[in-house]
Amino acid sequence: MTTIDHGAVAGAAVAANYRTCRFSGLRIEANAETLIKVNAVAAVVFLALGGLMGLGVALTRWPAIQLLPADWFYLVLTGHGANVLLFWIIFFEIAVLYFASAVILGARLATPRFAWLAFVLMLVGAVMANYAVLRGDSTVMFTSYPPMQASQWFYLSLIIFAVGALIGVFVFFGTLVVAKAENTYNGSVPLVTFGAITAGIIAVFTLAAGAIILIPTWFWSLGLISNIDSLMYKVIWWGMGHSTQQINVSAHVSIWYAIGAMVVGARPLSEKVSRMAFFMYILFLQLASAHHILAEPGMSASWKIVNTSYMMYLAVMGSMIHGLTVPGAIEAAQRRNGYTRGAFEWLRKAPWGNPAFSGFFLSLVMFGFIGGITGVILGTEQLNVLMHNTLYVPGHFHGTVVAGTTLAFMAMTYLVVPLIFQRDIIMPGLAKLQPFLFGIGAGGISLFMMGAGTLGVPRRHWDMSLTDAPFVHEFPAAAYLMMGLNGISAILAALGGILFIVIVVGSILAGPKLNVPGAKLIFPLHDKSREAVSEYGSEGTLKLPGTIILVAIFFACFVLYYFVNWKYLSELWLFN
Amino acid sequence: MAITPPSNRLWWKEPVHGIELGWIIIAFLWGLFMFFFMIAWHFIGNQNLSTETYKIQPERYVEKVEAFADEYRAFDENGEPIEEDGVPVVRPPVGGDAYILARLWEFWPILELKKDESYRIHLSSADWQHGFSLQPTNINISVHPEYEHVLTLTPTEAGVFGIVCNEFCGIGHHTMTGRIRVVE
Numbered sequence: 113m114t115t116i117d118h119g120a121v122a123g124a125a126v127a128a129n130y131r132t133c134r135f136s137g138l139r140i141e142a143n144a145e146t147l148i149k150v151n152a153v154a155a156v157v158f159l160a161l162g163g164l165m166g167l168g169v170a171l172t173r174w175p176a177i178q179l180l181p182a183d184w185f186y187l188v189l190t191g192h193g194a195n196v197l198l199f200w201i202i203f204f205e206i207a208v209l210y211f212a213s214a215v216i217l218g219a220r221l222a223t224p225r226f227a228w229l230a231f232v233l234m235l236v237g238a239v240m241a242n243y244a245v246l247r248g249d250s251t252v253m254f255t256s257y258p259p260m261q262a263s264q265w266f267y268l269s270l271i272i273f274a275v276g277a278l279i280g281v282f283v284f285f286g287t288l289v290v291a292k293a294e295n296t297y298n299g300s301v302p303l304v305t306f307g308a309i310t311a312g313i314i315a316v317f318t319l320a321a322g323a324i325i326l327i328p329t330w331f332w333s334l335g336l337i338s339n340i341d342s343l344m345y346k347v348i349w350w351g352m353g354h355s356t357q358q359i360n361v362s363a364h365v366s367i368w369y370a371i372g373a374m375v376v377g378a379r380p381l382s383e384k385v386s387r388m389a390f391f392m393y394i395l396f397l398q399l400a401s402a403h404h405i406l407a408e409p410g411m412s413a414s415w416k417i418v419n420t421s422y423m424m425y426l427a428v429m430g431s432m433i434h435g436l437t438v439p440g441a442i443e444a445a446q447r448r449n450g451y452t453r454g455a456f457e458w459l460r461k462a463p464w465g466n467p468a469f470s471g472f473f474l475s476l477v478m479f480g481f482i483g484g485i486t487g488v489i490l491g492t493e494q495l496n497v498l499m500h501n502t503l504y505v506p507g508h509f510h511g512t513v514v515a516g517t518t519l520a521f522m523a524m525t526y527l528v529v530p531l532i533f534q535r536d537i538i539m540p541g542l543a544k545l546q547p548f549l550f551g552i553g554a555g556g557i558s559l560f561m562m563g564a565g566t567l568g569v570p571r572r573h574w575d576m577s578l579t580d581a582p583f584v585h586e587f588p589a590a591a592y593l594m595m596g597l598n599g600i601s602a603i604l605a606a607l608g609g610i611l612f613i614v615i616v617v618g619s620i621l622a623g624p625k626l627n628v629p630g631a632k633l634i635f636p637l638h639d640k641s642r643e644a645v646s647e648y649g650s651e652g653t654l655k656l657p658g659t660i661i662l663v664a665i666f667f668a669c670f671v672l673y674y675f676v677n678w679k680y681l682s683e684l685w686l687f688n
Numbered sequence: 689m690a691i692t693p694p695s696n697r698l699w700w701k702e703p704v705h706g707i708e709l710g711w712i713i714i715a716f717l718w719g720l721f722m723f724f725f726m727i728a729w730h731f732i733g734n735q736n737l738s739t740e741t742y743k744i745q746p747e748r749y750v751e752k753v754e755a756f757a758d759e760y761r762a763f764d765e766n767g768e769p770i771e772e773d774g775v776p777v778v779r780p781p782v783g784g785d786a787y788i789l790a791r792l793w794e795f796w797p798i799l800e801l802k803k804d805e806s807y808r809i810h811l812s813s814a815d816w817q818h819g820f821s822l823q824p825t826n827i828n829i830s831v832h833p834e835y836e837h838v839l840t841l842t843p844t845e846a847g848v849f850g851i852v853c854n855e856f857c858g859i860g861h862h863t864m865t866g867r868i869r870v871v872e
Binding site for chain 1: 689690691692693694696697699700702704705707708711712714715716718719720722723725726727729730733734735736737738739741772773775794806811815816817819821822823824825826827828829830832833834835836837839840841842843844845849850851852853854855856857858859861862863864865866867
């Protein structure tokens, strides 16, 4: 059977090529499978490139090593940001969106030609951006704040990439329409798909903000516009820059639910609560641009307070809810699987040997404790002045984007390789270690950078010893120690990253084939036949003592750290 | 499961589990607290960043800073102007206006302030964006060209304070520093 992609005509079934996954029972269509593959592969390639650049950055910032010369350091740092924060993450997200629509709903991918167009545009954009950066005339950092100007290729590449991604998001929406029209599922969409829809909606807002600011900036680089206001640029650019990170949050929270479901059979404690939490993201995460404007002139205090708090922290509330419902669903499932003793048998006997699970759980814990709490502190109107543009900022977002999103995406890859590529994971012993190696490295990077930032060390800075500067400020010895530990953590994370690339690429190319009769998964999925029959996660297991303890610890840390920072603030010079 | 449609088609009518409801209430109230605490700090706290800002042409700002530096230049007992590394030290009047110019790659001039006295510090850039990072107190404020930001600052400790640029501003970024002296 061949695939015909004339678009969905209501009522008329379109011929498509499906197979049924023997392990998950999911119905997978050929075009969806191919496009998930190409996007995932591109993502991994840019992760490798950007990750390597990140290692160069960390080793340069280790004062005892200072690997790269200054001009290369700033160039590589620009490339690092674009490759990992945009290209790795968004290519993978497009794969996730296709997975959450076509695969989970058992539908065909809408308009595969447009999906290919999206992929090609994104690839062209990503390659062009690397070209622009490596030319050496676009060392403007990922944020490219005017009046500093990059080459026209830099802005154009990001625009092309964003247009491609936007088309990909619309293919995802189209696939939802196809699935509904062709009745491939009953009732409401699954929670994971709902989360992916959240990510998709946020992506549209975000990419639109990117277009609104990058197109005039591109014209400016061509000389067609004389001036770009630096403050306006920042407000709108961060509508893309920060909000893209909210796509990540929606996507990786969806992945947490998906991995929980596939590996231990977790069910949402309550569909209503988890969906409401996602809905809070749609309503309020867009306001996050303000997080980057708190130390700027020109914006009123009330504008800052309303926006930076995501309208009274309602989006933070969404994340805090997921922080309970995700581990709660795991605990309920594990108790159903028979691990009922004490408060934590469910966690001790969880499948820690499965890299999909361990990666997911480490991602959950580190995103909450490291990325989440520090994000709220950093985003508090007055507290921001303590850390704005210090290393605390990259410390925070390595907690969210590396320890949180990247680790979750890596964990998901351990499921995508067997289910989509139909190849099993090679080197299972090392694969078991990989999430821990990468997770501990990423957690370390995050904590030590925040430590250095608390001591005032600036971000995006080649030489904290200020050797060539006229007036030297001596940073405390502890700050140098932090930067050394950061370097060591970066080496650990890089080893974890290299291991990930080797395992994934090796598995895709040479892993044991799974599309042969009798093949078994090295890291098995949840065995549904062994589980007690129940409708919902909470049913029959109303007690979640382990989760309550974890959440209580989280909340105590949150409150304590919040007030510690106000104490620091109150000791500053007076602003009156 | 999270990857299958809700088994109960009327999932929105199901009661919410007590544990979840309790946590939602705690999270909501904590959010409200954090929100109102930011507002409260404007009344009870002493560290609220000023929002007083004026649009200004960078050349005009440079002129203002130079005029200010000429007027309040510090001299030693021999009547010689005090400089550090060629940068003049300036003593602004207590309670009055003091100007700092950020440009590639320096903060100019050096201010000498009195402890526990309040000053209106003007901050702007002559060229690109810069970051005013006062160390070791760790006060970090963005500096834009074309925007003159007026902060009120009262130093609470004496000593020599470093200003480090913490917004990337090109290849000389890591050489961009400045100084503020605070005397008793």
